[in-house]
Amino acid sequence: MPQCIELERRIVYFIMMHYASVALERVRGFRDIYPEESEPRKLIFSVSERSSEAFGFKKIEMPSVELLDLYRIKSGDELVSQCFSFEDKGGRQLTLTPEATPTVVRMLTARKDLSRPVKWYSFQKYWRYEEPQAGRQREFYQFNADIFGPSSAEVDAEVIGLASFILNGLGLKGHYRILLNDRSIMERILRENGINDFQKAFPLIDKFKKTDRDQFERDLSQLGMHESRVRKFCDLLERETPVEEAAEVLRAVIRYDEDDEEVRRFIKLSKLLPAYSSDTFFFDMSTVRGLAYYTGVVFEAFDIEGRFRSILGGGRYDSLAELYAGQSVPAIGFGMGDVILELVLRQLGLLSGKRREQRFYIASPDMSYYTSAVEIATQIRSDGIPASLNISDRNMGAQLKEANKEGATDLIVLGKQELDNHTVTWKHLVTGKQTVLRLDEFLDLLKNRGNQDIAFPSN
């Protein structure tokens, strides 16, 4: 009978092998992230989380599946056509979430009891049904942060300041800049220059840097800008000014006085930002963000050499909650994907420069000492210092090789002599120094170290 079952198992196996060649494929546009590639996301997430908490933001977690209609409201059919959408078993049109904002606004407006300002962040996966290409995957991670409630230059500064704080925390200070502009001011400038169709003008300006200048000037004229003004306007779009000088630039472009709320507010913001990070922020009138729903400041971060697409982007969107739920809730936020950021960090060598952390390997020539090895490992591990054990019966040479492969800094040897004498041999692999300690002495040393590294005795 047991043979029968064994035979059945083998038949099943051969049938399954046919499937296997099909089923073992990864779906196109999706990534298997192995340990060596997992580091960037661990780093991005931990720096973003720590920074957000330091700014007083709280973490939320959102469903990864929503009704497709949720995206029709905000973004119309273009985004909807890029959604990884499907019909569920109940016949409803669902989608894997393509971005954070609609869900965040849904969660916000569902709760009447939240006292403002509401400061939320999140870090999760999103999906787009796009052709996979460099820097673009069908599945990606995105960090998001938003403040809902009061609307002021100070609120804007806190959100944009958080963006720079995170990038600085990742070691990018000096390697990126944040370009910013204000949509309401841009609407005024466009209007004063004869353009009223902002829905067409902003997507056009958004592509200014990628468009041939002659073509761009013709397009602007077609939208209604007088030819005499086109050239001067394009010159403006080309300038990037340190944000401290925004007031000067604006004075030459737009009529405003002391009571002008929109301009005054942007100038105030431009004076606050350098306190968050120096030499980081630039006023750039070609930064408008294509999407239709921004109402005030907009901003994007780029690597300083301009090699990659934007690292992060965001802005103020005061009308969205009204669109969704008939509630007026001022809002500002930004999103930052993992894909471009990883490329930037990698290019700058900011991923490989990780400091060598203390890591133990406990070797024993004979598995009968394993219980003692576990006791020692448990003590080392209890405050988070990694310790690996020899878990298969191998000779000392193979164990030492594994210790090196794992990047161990410290080797503990538990051999016959050590066990007979109740001692351990401790070899510091970095310096090559070696010492013998009494086992109880060694365990005491582990217990009383606080959360510091375990220092090799300096005798």
Place this chain on the structure above:
Amino acid sequence: MPQCIELERRIVYFIMMHYASVALERVRGFRDIYPEESEPRKLIFSVSERSSEAFGFKKIEMPSVELLDLYRIKSGDELVSQCFSFEDKGGRQLTLTPEATPTVVRMLTARKDLSRPVKWYSFQKYWRYEEPQAGRQREFYQFNADIFGPSSAEVDAEVIGLASFILNGLGLKGHYRILLNDRSIMERILRENGINDFQKAFPLIDKFKKTDRDQFERDLSQLGMHESRVRKFCDLLERETPVEEAAEVLRAVIRYDEDDEEVRRFIKLSKLLPAYSSDTFFFDMSTVRGLAYYTGVVFEAFDIEGRFRSILGGGRYDSLAELYAGQSVPAIGFGMGDVILELVLRQLGLLSGKRREQRFYIASPDMSYYTSAVEIATQIRSDGIPASLNISDRNMGAQLKEANKEGATDLIVLGKQELDNHTVTWKHLVTGKQTVLRLDEFLDLLKNRGNQDIAFPSN
């Protein structure tokens, strides 16, 4: 013209309002996780990650979408019917991933260059198309850890030891136990008692504790167990023995000698485990795990009062890689969901007892001091201590209220007097003590504190 656009906007808004009432729904079985509910997952993830790294495991990240066929191979139609599956725009049968193991095995067998043992962990979302109920959601998080490569009692002990290390790290020591058993030994016992159809026997035994005993005994007889043995066998299933006594129990049940590989290995494991955590592990012959693919040790963790379903579960599955890719790779692992674990932690009050962490609030009666406030906040935040600013123009009473709401421990006041004198007023909200410091003195204090809390001056 601007009015025209405004009108258009309003028309769009009214049309959208019709959608909004539909689109603002959350999809059934999915959770919006607000900050107050986000804490458990942050805790579970950080303890699991730190513990895994301490054991030398490396993090992987897996796609959330796979071909549906991947799950047919391992689990047959039952799991497939619970999959959140759909046809994509290209007509392929895809599914949101319902569990980790098939993807982990796919990733493992796709790489020939990995030196063993391979020790991987992950923490991500999974989906099931089941009726939502208490402790069961359509979307949930699961932690997973596996070791591939060598197969030994020591490897088994490392994986099961990690499970206890994580639960202990969450503060659950004494509040849970891990029940374990061995499938190959159980197969022998069943065979010696006349049962050969393990595919039916294991799912039956898996439900032993939930089944009426008379009914259970009848079912066993039907599977071929001689009536004279049924009662004694059921008595065995009812016993939970401290794992140290496993050898004794087995000696009374099964014939084995010193060379008996399977029994010897399980007894060795039973002697190793207490070194990882005392009074935690119990030999329980009714623990078999329903799933068909386990080949050796199996284990599950339960809260000690037995209120909830299992907190985590796993076992050795040496044949799965062969089934998928024709490679023989010994494997052992476990999965731990967030839903039951959160219920257990909450019931024991282990979520609310978080220590009060240092947190600053910087108040100023006048927004013109905001730049100085940002400079101070940036210094405080730079080592991860949270600091909030007054970002809307409110009176001091409202600011103090917000500071309390946020759980601030320290209040910095920047008023006219302070700014004129280049000082800050620092109020320690816990003790009510208050002091005035020179601004440069205060900033120096912040810069030179290392990564410790910022101590209130003890003058």
